[in-house]
Amino acid sequence: MDPAKEYYSVAWTMLRDYNRTLLQYPSAPAPQGNTTVPDLAAANPTVSSDSMTWTFKLKPGVKFGPPIDRAIVCADVKAAFDRMFTPAGDGGYNFYYNIIQGVDDFTAKPPKSDSIAGVKCVDDQTIEFDLTEPTGDWNFRVAMPATAPIPAAENITKGHDNDYGRFMVSSGCYMWKGEDAIDFSAPLKQQKPAAGYQPNRSMTFVRNPNWDPATDDIRKCYIDEFDISIGGESSDLYNKVQAGQLDWIEDDPSDATSLQSFRADPNLQKNITGLYFTDSTYYLHFNLDVPPFDDLHVRKAVNWIINKDALLRIRGGPDFGQVATHIIPPSMSGALPASYNPYATPGNRGDLAKAQAEMKQSKYDTNQDGTCDTSECKDVFHVTDSADPYPALTAEISQDLQKIGISLKTRALDRGTMYNFYSTPAKKVAFGSGAGWGKDYADSLTFIDPLFNGANIQPTGNVNYAMVNDPTVNNDIKTCKGQSGTQRGQCWANLDKYLMENVVPWVPWRWGAHRTVFSTRVANFVFNQFAGETAFDACSLTKQAISSS
Numbered sequence: 001m002d003p004a005k006e007y008y009s010v011a012w013t014m015l016r017d018y019n020r021t022l023l024q025y026p027s028a029p030a031p032q033g034n035t036t037v038p039d040l041a042a043a044n045p046t047v048s049s050d051s052m053t054w055t056f057k058l059k060p061g062v063k064f065g066p067p068i069d070r071a072i073v074c075a076d077v078k079a080a081f082d083r084m085f086t087p088a089g090d091g092g093y094n095f096y097y098n099i100i101q102g103v104d105d106f107t108a109k110p111p112k113s114d115s116i117a118g119v120k121c122v123d124d125q126t127i128e129f130d131l132t133e134p135t136g137d138w139n140f141r142v143a144m145p146a147t148a149p150i151p152a153a154e155n156i157t158k159g160h161d162n163d164y165g166r167f168m169v170s171s172g173c174y175m176w177k178g179e180d181a182i183d184f185s186a187p188l189k190q191q192k193p194a195a196g197y198q199p200n201r202s203m204t205f206v207r208n209p210n211w212d213p214a215t216d217d218i219r220k221c222y223i224d225e226f227d228i229s230i231g232g233e234s235s236d237l238y239n240k241v242q243a244g245q246l247d248w249i250e251d252d253p254s255d256a257t258s259l260q261s262f263r264a265d266p267n268l269q270k271n272i273t274g275l276y277f278t279d280s281t282y283y284l285h286f287n288l289d290v291p292p293f294d295d296l297h298v299r300k301a302v303n304w305i306i307n308k309d310a311l312l313r314i315r316g317g318p319d320f321g322q323v324a325t326h327i328i329p330p331s332m333s334g335a336l337p338a339s340y341n342p343y344a345t346p347g348n349r350g351d352l353a354k355a356q357a358e359m360k361q362s363k364y365d366t367n368q369d370g371t372c373d374t375s376e377c378k379d380v381f382h383v384t385d386s387a388d389p390y391p392a393l394t395a396e397i398s399q400d401l402q403k404i405g406i407s408l409k410t411r412a413l414d415r416g417t418m419y420n421f422y423s424t425p426a427k428k429v430a431f432g433s434g435a436g437w438g439k440d441y442a443d444s445l446t447f448i449d450p451l452f453n454g455a456n457i458q459p460t461g462n463v464n465y466a467m468v469n470d471p472t473v474n475n476d477i478k479t480c481k482g483q484s485g486t487q488r489g490q491c492w493a494n495l496d497k498y499l500m501e502n503v504v505p506w507v508p509w510r511w512g513a514h515r516t517v518f519s520t521r522v523a524n525f526v527f528n529q530f531a532g533e534t535a536f537d538a539c540s541l542t543k544q545a546i547s548s549s
Helices: 007-018 074-084 103-107 234-242 256-263 296-305 308-315 353-357 390-402 414-424 446-453 470-482 485-503 543-548
Strands: 052-058 119-123 126-130 175-177 200-209 225-229 276-286 319-323 380-385 408-413 433-436 506-514 520-525
Touching: 007 175, 007 200, 074 119, 074 200, 119 433, 234 256, 234 353, 276 296, 276 319, 296 353, 296 390, 308 319, 308 390, 308 506, 380 390, 380 414, 390 408, 390 433, 408 414, 414 433, 470 485
Parallel strands: 380 408, 380 433
Antiparallel strands: 052 126, 119 126, 175 200, 200 225, 276 433, 276 506, 319 506
């Protein structure tokens, strides 16, 4: 739960209520939930004409929770940015902040400065960010959990490089149970973490007594305490929700069987949430450096042959989203609509004739009969997830590819190892079918830049699995980054179209969605678009649940 290191939605949905940031998102689905609004900031920022200087005024009266119990000032926000670029805070997504002036001096070995020069405290209530390039989405970046203030004067992070998440001091409406008992004045070895967080076991959130709703237009925080268990077997957890022993399951896979059991009971039907799209895309990816997928025509042929409708049904059907037709989900601002589909087939079930027509143009189809007939198309190295439903998905994909002469040599791995293979180019994974990508924040840059910018290819930890290094893509990314508003959205949409038609790194097959069930104790369930999870701060309980607690 270290804000600088957490890079996962289930943590982000909690951290946004534990900590406040300069800007934040309303507790709502898209489109409202993809728009930033002031949080710690008193108002939206002042932005220079070149989008390289952003200035924020802090809202008065916002305090840290106990045991710090004081007003938040500029130095506390600056401390979060400095910490991101130390070994203690590295490991999350600080690459989004490399464009601050002075980062290179701060991270030099030896350091040339003791703080990041481009994060300036004009006074206690004013913070200025000086950037090295035009940045039209800085408002989204200062809404991410890693930017939440850290008590600077008290130096509470000292000695807590690996366990800071257990020693955080809240600035939001919730805090760890027992946080008020932490004694930061004690010698390091005698400092005991908040009892309310037992890693890998449980979390207990209670109200921060210093949170003042008069300073917070975003969070409602109706519920006094959240008792969170970590782990459990899916069907058992759903049975407990149905029995009212659990109120909901976070990071919920929403298996189809459990949803059907709720639909079958007239008293429980109303306890199924709506379908909320999570700004995520699930895809099959090619490695453009590995035959036969170094051939554009082979990649296009695969797009034509894949039965996306079958893949979605195997995953569980419409409860899990809709067939994807391009890279950036249409729920993102400025994205292409779902109607844009360069590989449209009847019912999204694939088209053998069009796939064969494309394959005939490939160098791997030596007799132009629409079937790949060289050795490069035999036993193609394929890596996927070993968990359900991926074995069934693999069977469907293999059947489709065999129609155009491609056979797979599949290695099914646990999810962490699978991603390790994908992110290590030296492993030469030719084809992957287990990946998904959700936005980091509500701007299409977070899809296009990390996944397709050739400058981001790394020997380890690489997320440009397709190994795209296209000059047009690289140059257009630079152009889009400096734009704002409608022009920015159109720029990213044009890049999505170019990738799908001229580069073809993926077969996008599903835009993810969130639908879960909750107990009859829950009076109001709200979805938070930013994290793609539950809005803890907006949910409420029934009167009966409160009286029985």
